[in-house]
Amino acid sequence: MNTKTNIALVTGGSRGLGKNSAIKIAQKGLDVIITYRSNREEAETVVNEIKSMGRNAVAFQLDTKDIKSFDTFVKNVTDHLQQNTGSTHIDYLINNAGTALYSPITEVTEEQLDDVVDIHFKGVFFLTQKLLPFINDGGGIINVSSGLARFATPGSSVYGSIKAGVEMLTKYMAKELGSRKIKANVVAPGAIETDFGGGRVRDNGEINAMVAGATALGRVGLPDDIGGVVAFLCTEDARWINGQRIEVSGGMFL
Numbered sequence: 001m002n003t004k005t006n007i008a009l010v011t012g013g014s015r016g017l018g019k020n021s022a023i024k025i026a027q028k029g030l031d032v033i034i035t036y037r038s039n040r041e042e043a044e045t046v047v048n049e050i051k052s053m054g055r056n057a058v059a060f061q062l063d064t065k066d067i068k069s070f071d072t073f074v075k076n077v078t079d080h081l082q083q084n085t086g087s088t089h090i091d092y093l094i095n096n097a098g099t100a101l102y103s104p105i106t107e108v109t110e111e112q113l114d115d116v117v118d119i120h121f122k123g124v125f126f127l128t129q130k131l132l133p134f135i136n137d138g139g140g141i142i143n144v145s146s147g148l149a150r151f152a153t154p155g156s157s158v159y160g161s162i163k164a165g166v167e168m169l170t171k172y173m174a175k176e177l178g179s180r181k182i183k184a185n186v187v188a189p190g191a192i193e194t195d196f197g198g199g200r201v202r203d204n205g206e207i208n209a210m211v212a213g214a215t216a217l218g219r220v221g222l223p224d225d226i227g228g229v230v231a232f233l234c235t236e237d238a239r240w241i242n243g244q245r246i247e248v249s250g251g252m253f254l
Contacts, residue, residue, distance in 0.1 A: 007090045008234050009033040011064060012097030014043035020227030021094060022046060026055040028231045033077060035062035064097045064123035070130045078134055091139040092234045093131055095124045102155045113158050120162045138181040142233050143170045145188040151253045167245055174243030183242040187230050190249025192221040216251025
């Protein structure tokens with residue numbers, strides 16, 4: 001990696017929105033670190049695609065629910081950076097990794113709720129905390145939220161509520177990190193055709209049609225609709241955007 005090149009770390013960058021974001025970020029001229037939870041082969045495919053564009057990329061295993069593993073993860077990343085760039089620092093952190101939970105309030109278990117809190121809130125909070133000493137002043141944090149933090153659809157009470165918490169947390173990040181000129185923003189996708197949640201939006205024709213009908217632009221979102229917005233926030237052109245929620249949903253439930 002070149003020390004003059006900005007570096008972005010994308011959690012959950014081996015597939016879906018994370019993969020698209022990582023590729024779009026590389027197209028902006030940044031080097032990229034991605035994480036994957038279990039499928040190393042999938043992650044290496046993304047790494048190779050980014051390398052074919054002339055950018056540096058590497059993948060590290062990380063389960064964002066396993067907060068006790070964060071110290072080891074950060075050491076592995078910073079050791080790699082020191083060896084390859086001469087610095088332990090990155091410029092942008094994209095907290096994207098996540099899983100879905102579709103369940104009515106009457107059926108949610110404590111274990112399910114704890115999993116969503118650990119992955120989508122505690123994981124985001126503590127991974128950011130651990131990496132803050134290694135984010136360059138003037139860099140940025142992008143937290144991926146959801147349209148479900150703005151509107152309510154049955155079955156997403158836990159996921160939507162936790163994402164709303166992440167959105168408030170992002171404002172606090174922007175406020176507290178302003179002295180270091182680190183920006184913190186939210187990108188909130190609407191419903192997207194990916195394998196997220198078992199491919200629910202992509203594969204269920206009834207849900208797909210409902211989403212398209214509720215969206216001003218008349219279709220369901222694609223990963224390619226989202227990654228470019230994340231990548232934009234990793235550029236100098238976005239230097240004055242801070243503490244903002246950017247919904248990228250095609251105008252869903254306006």
